[in-house]
Amino acid sequence: MNNPEQQFLKALDDKLWKAADKLRANLDAANYKHVVLGLIFLKYVSDAFEERQEALLERFKDENDDIYYLPREDFDSDEDYQQALQEELEILDYYREANVFWVPKAARWSTLKEKAVLPVGTVLWQDDTGHDVKLRSVSWLMDNALEAIEKSNAKLKGILNRISQYQLENDKLLGLINTFSDTSFTKPMFDGEQLDLHSKDILGHVYEYFLGQFALAEGKQGGQYYTPKSIVTLIVAMLEPYSGRVYDPAMGSGGFFVSSDKFIEEHAKEHHYDPSEQKKHISVYGQESNPTTWRLAAMNMAIRGIDFNFGKKNADTFLDDQHPDLRADFVMANPPFNMKDWWSESLADDARWQYGTPPKGNANFAWMQHMIHHLAPTGSMALLLANGSMSSHTNNEGGIRQRLVEEDLVECMAALPGQLFTNTQIPACIWFLTRDKANGLVRNEKKRDRREEFLFIDARNLGFMRDRVLRDFTVDDIAKIADTFHAWQRGEHYEDVAGFCKSASLDEIKKHDFVLTPGRYVGAREQEDDGEPFAEKMARLTGQLQEQFVESERLEAEIKRNLGRLGYDL
Template sequence: MGRTYEYCIAQFASYEGTKGGEFYTPSSIVKTIVSILKPFNNCRVYDPCCGSGGMFVQSEKFVQAHSDNRGTISVYGQESNADTWKMAKMNMAIRGIDANFGPYQADTFFNDLHKTLKADFIMANPPFNLSNWGQEKLKDDVRWKYGLPPAGNANYAWIQHMIHHLAPNGKIGLVLANGALSSQTSGEGDIRKNIIEADLVEGIVALPTQLFYSVTIPVTLWFISKNKKQKGKTLFIDARNMGYMVNRKHRDFTDDDIQRLSDTFSSFQDGTLEDVKGFCAVVDTKKIEEQDYILTPGRYVGIEVVEEDDEPFDEKMNRLTSELSEMFKRSHELEGEIRQKLGAIGYEI
């Protein structure tokens, strides 16, 4: 029933288009976040904008697949939309997951239902570039440790809210629009600088377009950690060429794609990762400072190395035209054979 419910939510999200993004994050993105974060037994998992609860479902699946245990994570969520809140409650009930979503739907910024929570893992897909989120009434909030988020964009409000709720060794995986990587307006550049200087950004993954049913703008995965294994270093991955087209409108990751991203993070954390031109790079904070604290992966991973073709142009053209001539010749032979066989059964062309 859980799989059926998830399928129905996904199909409804696709049908709804832009509105679908309010309650559904594509499973391949959720699986990628969970595979990289690797939630463990007896951990606290939190999503401050949980939609229909997909992050929790995949976390539970991950723990079960790696420990043969079920029900060993504590789930905390919050959702402002009443209908979506009900969908999340139903999703958890069908799967037998005990979750604390609070007694009612509520705005996370104005009515934090889990004020004292310090989570081991926070996974979220907050609304992209949310404007008019109420900054003028929250200017002195304790959550804005790294700077007051601008009134016109809640991206850095979401990031700081999540950091505020992290346990001492906690980790965050979230989805954000690409603008948050480089924006310098309204103090966002200073907030990003402060978060980087605090050594909280562990990894940035640039995603391909068309992974979402609802939006086509480029998005990025951010991974933030309170106690990074590789101090003073950040992993950048350019995954924009990964995945495959399911249809004309929608792209998806394969299991191998997700495993490659997860393995890359594991190698980075173990200190064994080597840079791959055009795909991944390990960068120290000093180099990020030299780039004005901009976190766009393309600045650091470079362009993929293409094997040089040292065959002279004239030789290559002679070879290719010769091959093409042979193909034309063979096509005429096949055409004659087809005409002959059709004529033998009474069909002339």
């Protein structure tokens, strides 16, 4: 947190969370997140929209711009020219071509801020029939904005939660609006320095931060819509989803899609592509059973201008697959660990159980086989699961794991450190599988033939403690793991490292009875040789220990004497 951008974001997080947290006296965490995220949503889409308007206005006036220039001499007066500029700014196609979310006038932040301070009963505007529309309350004004957005954006119909149902007082909502307004999202400054951050960067960060905070506030239940950012970033960095169809069957709030979007932007900049053109080559598909979380995911995509297909409704992935015909190029998921209550007798002979029927009391291998079922012939996937999935032999799990290995779907197993999750202490791992280890159907990738080879990565010693309870990965940690995976895939500068990574053969895995725990393969880390012979070192350390025992006895006797003088007898 040393650079100005990070310090700015940290200060902003604290400020906005402190303002939002005041609602906790009136609402529980499960409800006040809808109010706060609804406001963040309105602010985000409005700021991105206004940023696009400013850029368009400059181009309309730039005589060197052959496409957008609007000549002043074509109009009789300055007033006509200004009117034409304003009308041009309201053309929808200008925003869609730049992947910017369209925001109608009634939903723009400037409208919300201006009208929210007016007395209740004030006439705001006239509706389509010519009748006066009066201000009823601040929550009504927010609901009106959300409704206007839904009408203008068909994919969000029925998605945005209305605020009025929570019956919050006007002054509390006005306080939130003022706090969100009292920050420069388009031209952020820190210690007098102009920062290279756009409103999309800032509000995207705030949105993710709030999702994480709500997950903490709600405890175990909150984790259902939030996967730690570092794990999502790691998986995306390893799979490299530049183009194609990306699918998450347990999408939560859509974190994998957001990270994929950021990854594509960074990749495009690195190779001097146009990010908006690059994004046209990717499409996202998701499914989520929880209605609240399904809505959050749709909002999360909309504020970033990501085109999405999350099915017609929230639904159970196993019982009501919203994408039955999808064959995805990349599948990524963090489903609930060891989910017990998932089975239905209608699933008994399901076509997805190609490698064995999963146990009725644990959905781990049901998720895995569902994802494999939806993989394209060249597709790759990453699945976050509890560590037990790597070694359990209970109720056919060992048999399914053996089939997956023997049929050469497993590519890499990565063991993660503990304390990465806000809502569980269960140790976790990532399974990386692919349908094309031979690299026979190349997608412009420099991968080699990896048949009957398996990479094991033990990342349990990586990361740092972000606070007293949560661990996190550094950028270097993520790069180390991802680079190791890519070097192994491509056969470029890969080497086994004791205690960290090992490329194993099928025969080695058979010797371990198809248990895939990385620790069994990577071995122990090599200790540094300090040049001191082992026998001499042991003699020296034993002598030091003896001296410490003697000193301990002396100190114990001294303490007893002092206590005795005070009248205490041990």
